[in-house]
Amino acid sequence: MIQNVYMPARCIVGENAVMNNSSVFSAYGKNCLIVTGKSGAEKSGALGDVEAALEKEGIGWAVFNEIGENPLISACRKAGEAARQAKADFIVGIGGGSALDSVKAIAIYASNPELAPIDIYKRVYANPPLPVILVGTTAGTGSEVTGVAVLTNDETGLKKSIKGEDCYGKVSFCDYRYTASMPYSVTVSTALDAFEHAIEGFFTEKCVGVELLFAEKCIPVIYKCLKKLAEDKTVDPALRKPLYEGSIYAGLIINTCGTAFPHPVGYVLTENYGVPHGTACAAFFAPFIDRCARFSPEKTKKFEEMTESIDEAKKVIASLVDLKGIKISPELAHKYSERWAAAIPGNFASSPGSLTREEAEKMLTEI
Numbered sequence: 001m002i003q004n005v006y007m008p009a010r011c012i013v014g015e016n017a018v019m020n021n022s023s024v025f026s027a028y029g030k031n032c033l034i035v036t037g038k039s040g041a042e043k044s045g046a047l048g049d050v051e052a053a054l055e056k057e058g059i060g061w062a063v064f065n066e067i068g069e070n071p072l073i074s075a076c077r078k079a080g081e082a083a084r085q086a087k088a089d090f091i092v093g094i095g096g097g098s099a100l101d102s103v104k105a106i107a108i109y110a111s112n113p114e115l116a117p118i119d120i121y122k123r124v125y126a127n128p129p130l131p132v133i134l135v136g137t138t139a140g141t142g143s144e145v146t147g148v149a150v151l152t153n154d155e156t157g158l159k160k161s162i163k164g165e166d167c168y169g170k171v172s173f174c175d176y177r178y179t180a181s182m183p184y185s186v187t188v189s190t191a192l193d194a195f196e197h198a199i200e201g202f203f204t205e206k207c208v209g210v211e212l213l214f215a216e217k218c219i220p221v222i223y224k225c226l227k228k229l230a231e232d233k234t235v236d237p238a239l240r241k242p243l244y245e246g247s248i249y250a251g252l253i254i255n256t257c258g259t260a261f262p263h264p265v266g267y268v269l270t271e272n273y274g275v276p277h278g279t280a281c282a283a284f285f286a287p288f289i290d291r292c293a294r295f296s297p298e299k300t301k302k303f304e305e306m307t308e309s310i311d312e313a314k315k316v317i318a319s320l321v322d323l324k325g326i327k328i329s330p331e332l333a334h335k336y337s338e339r340w341a342a343a344i345p346g347n348f349a350s351s352p353g354s355l356t357r358e359e360a361e362k363m364l365t366e367i
Contacts (some may be wrong), residue, residue: 002222004245005265007095008147008165008168009144009145009146009150009168009169009172009173010170010171010172011144011145011172011173011248011359012024012171012172012173012174012242013174013175014174014175015175015176015177016049016175016303017047017070017174017175018046018050018053018084018135018171018173018175019049019052019056020285021173022052022054022057023057024133024171025053025054025090025092025133026057026058026059027056028089028090028131028133028170029059029088029089029090029131030058030059030060030089031059031060031061031086031087031088031089032059032060032061032086032088032089032090032091032092032093032133033061033062033063033064033079033082033083033086033088033091033106033110033205034047034050034051034061034062034063034064034081034091034092034094035063035064035065035067035091035092035093035094035095035099035102035103035106036064036065036067036093036094036095036099037065037067037068037095037096037098037099038065038066040095040096040099040137040181040319041065041094041095041099041135041136041137041335042074044094044137044178044179044180044181045124045177045178045181046094046095046135046137046175046178047063047094050092050135057238060086061092062082062085062086062088062268063084064078064079064082064152066078066079067079067095067098067099067102068098069098069099069152069276070098070150070152070159070270070277071098071099071101071102071105071150071152072122072151072152072153072154073105073117073118073151073152073153073154074117074154075102076102076105076106076109076117076120076151077109077115077116077117077120079102079103079106079109079110079258080105080106080107080108080109080110080112080113080115081109081110081113083106083107083109083110083130083352084110084113087338088110088130089130089131090130090131090132090133091103091106091107091130091131091132091133091169092132092133092134092135093106093111093132093133093135093136093169094135095136095137095138095188096136096137096138096139096140096141096190097138097140097143097150097193097277099137100134100136100141100143100144100169101134101141101143101148101149101150101151102149102151103134103169104129104132104149104162104166104167104168104169105120105149105151105162106212107129107130108120108125108129108134108166108225110129110130111125111127111128111129111130111349112125112126112127116129117154118155119148119152120151120162121153121160121162123162123164125357128166131170132168132169132170133169133170133171133172133173134169134171134172134173134180135156135172135173135175136172136173136174136179136244137178137179137181137182138179138182138186138190138247139176139179139187139190139191139194139240139243139244139246139247140189140191140193140194140247140277140278141190141193141194141197141251142194142197142247142248142249142250142251142252142254142255143171143246143251144169144172144174144248144251145248145251145252145255146163146167146168146251146254146255147163147164147165147166147167147255148161148162148163148167148254148255149161149162149163149167158188158267158271158339159267159270159271159272160162174244174248175227176240176241176243176245177240177346178243179240179243179244180237180240182235183271183278184234184235185227186276187229187235187239187243188226188229188278188279188320189276189277189278189279190243190247190278191222191225191226191229191247191278192253192278192279192281192282192317192320192321193242193247193277193278193281193282194218194222194243194246194247194250194278195219195222195223195226195250195282195317196259196262196263196278196281196285197247197250197251197253197254197259198215198218198219198222198249198250198253199215199245199251199285199288199289199303200254200255200257200258200259200260200262200263200288201215201217201250201254201256201257201258201259201260202219202303202353203275203288203292203296203299203303203351203352204257204258204260204350205350206257206258206350208227209251210214211252211253211256211257214249214250215249215253216306217249217268218245218246218249218250218253219303219306220306220307221242221245221246222242222243222246222247222250223306223307223313223316224242225239225242225243225246226316226317226320227316229320230316230319230320258346258347258350258358259347259350259361260288260347260348260350260351260352261284261288261343261347261348261351261355262281262282262283262284262288262347263281263347264283264339264340264343264347264348265284265340265360266280266281266283266284267280267339268280268339268364269283269326269367270272270322272336273326275323275326279320279321279322279323282317282320282321283323283367284363284367285313285314285317285318285321285322286314286317286318287363287366289310289313289314290310291351291352291353291355292352293310294351294352294353295352295353296353323367324367326367328364328365328367329365330365332364333361333362333364333365334361336361336364337357337361337364339362340357340360344357348360
């Protein structure tokens with residue numbers, strides 16, 4: 001099987017990548033809007049480096065720092081207005097997956113002022129989005145290399161993605177040192193997210209050729225880091241580089257292969273119980289890998305070669321997932337499952353053996 005692979009993202013990788021390549025910014029204009037969360041971009045050192053690089057190149061900038069953990073479409077549209085007020089020629093996103101995903105939508109809103117917040121999901125607009133430059137500060141989503149943005153609808157509170165060629169960054173600066181300011185809890189959750197990306201994509205039928213090579217590259221690395229995080233209960237600085245590199249490879253996997261059922265089922269825990277995204281997806285690792293063993297035995301054997309036995313892997317992941325106090329009744333699970341209409345022919349169908357709504361509801365009651 002020959003798989004179509006689309007990977008237009010340009011990555012500039014290495015320590016001091018931003019400052020050593022400041023001229024890259026100049027190719028996109030003389031003014032920009034920098035989009036961040038409340039404080040992570042500054043704490044990581046990435047914001048300071050980007051501002052210094054822009055100053056060096058004589059580029060003006062304004063900062064919009066109102067992006068939350070699960071970016072709201074209303075906040076993205078507001079940032080689009082800020083970009084127009086700043087006469088921005090391009091957008092720079094600095095942060096984890098929330099900030100990087102948001103700028104992909106912000107760039108669309110910025111050049112299309114007629115769009116209402118909800119219109120972003122219609123995927124129809126008159127003008128091309130502004131160019132986007134991404135600077136990652138967490139080792140999780142791989143948004144640096146994907147054409148996907150996960151956004152939250154203010155009215156429903158539900159997460160929904162947009163995707164397409166218009167959702168890729170023009171350039172991504174990948175400097176693992178920016179992840180050093182992440183506390184243990186965030187390091188764990190983002191690492192679990194990267195691990196889920198890698199294995200969910202690996203077990204889809206689309207994971208062949210180059211994606212298979214990416215999986216073989218990153219799954220053992222991320223798993224080894226997760227095991228050490230579980231054992232040490234702290235972050236060894238030596239883990240920062242392999243975790244970040246692993247998250248980028250995992251992003252390349254899902255960019256073509258997509259994800260399986262742990263992602264849409266995990267959204268229920270994030271939307272209703274505030275569970276961090278990576279942790280919420282990993283909450284369903286055990287039923288996912290058990291299903292893989294049943295319906296995809298050859299790949300399961302390969303997974304075990306890259307990590308260790310299924311039982312041991314389940315113990316490691318379970319030790320990093322804290323769902324204390326969450327109990328979901330069958331009636332509540334059925335109510336939550338109404339949001340899965342789009343997932344059933346998508347993430348559910350791409351899972352080994354597929355998955356029914358009833359099976360997913362049962363998983364919610366058993367966490």
